[in-house]
């Protein structure tokens with residue numbers, strides 16, 4: 570099975586609690602205003618990867634935590650589910666970001682959700698809404714919500730849920746370009762757009 574991938578990196582420190590693997594999928598149909606990840610919106614063959622090969626790479630990293638973002642991961646739900654099944658045994662903290670509102674998504678895609686719910690531990694949902702600034706480190710706009718599905722991770726994520734932004738972002742040199750990891754304040758958007766032009 571194939572999956573569209575923008576980038577994949579370890580270690581990341583600014584997207585979820587602890588030291589993690591970061592996986593950004595390619596393609597997003599939601600297209601929020603002033604999204605900082607516009608480079609992940611459009612799919613083309615160069616982004617396609619074999620899910621088995623990607624899973625082997627992820628499983629070879631001795632890290633139990635992974636954050637999957639995008640792009641919009643649920644726009645390629647069958648491939649995502651296939652990948653998650655292949656990595657589930659080696660990861661016990663799988664954090665998934667989606668721009669869809671989870672409750673509405675479940676109503677529309679009940680059978681997908683029945684599979685997905687056991688393959689992820691935490692979901693952060695909702696579109697990025699410009700104008701809804703937030704202090705919290707784990708989200709870009711106030712409307713977004715965190716769902717802790719795995720009760721074993723409640724203490725870790727309850728603490729993380731209360732963390733406020735401290736302007737920490739990670740910049741990674743990646744394939745002759747740069748990756749910006751983390752969720753900035755909306756008020757820093759213009760400065761970051763200027764900065765990413767330098768990339």
Ligand code: SF4
Pocket residue numbers: 597598599600601602604605606607609639640641667668669696697
């Ligand atoms: S869902 Fe995420 S990647 Fe898609 S436009 Fe919104 S913020 Fe950007």
